[in-house]
Amino acid sequence: MLLKIDVASTVPLYQQIHDQIILGLASGQLQPDEALPAVRQLADELAVNMLTVAKGYNLLKAEGYLISDRRQGTRVAANFQADAVFMQALQEQLHQLTAAAKIRGLDVKDVQELVAAQYQSFEGE
Template sequence: MLLRVDAASTVPLYQQIHDQIILGLAGGGLRPGETLPAVRQLADELNVNMLTVAKGYNLLKAEGYLVSDRRQGTRVAADFQADAVFQQELATQLRLLIAAAKIRGIAAPELQQMITAQYQAFGGKQHA
């Protein structure tokens, strides 16, 4: 797994780790059941504090993307479900992004095209 963080970014380092792991899952770079580096190891590789990596991992665990135990370490969860909590959070985030797009003059067809292109970039099939 190859992660990179940008210390100069306004995005917190733990959020960069979180986001890159989700992108890795969606893009196929990470697979269910795959073991991730230990917190200490990843912190050393990224040259960040261990608490930063732990915060990113803990957020991913809370969201159901990662599981961990003492014997097998931290690994990608085997199954992901779009439960009611996830769907509500998705709707909230989409509402904000759509509002920002509307304010900036992006028309609905253009926005839909952007969403479809991003979805397909992760190997998603378009449904009729």
């Protein structure tokens, strides 16, 4: 999977790395147990600081998407579960997004259709 970062974006680089790996998992571009580049290698490829890549990887590890060990390096985790921590984070993010949607005049059906379309976009990939 080729990561693309936008240095002009207001989104922090580590967050862009995090988000693109999540999108790669959802789209099937990354598979369970697939090896990822070492922090140093990815930092060189993206022309960013190693600490930036490490921060993105560490966030993904804390969320259960990646695992690391000294022998095999960083890999995609084999199992993903919607545990209580994930469900709480999802609920908080959805709460914020639905509040913004309501303020902007979207109704429940509009939001449901948007969510369904986004979800289905990952089903077909």
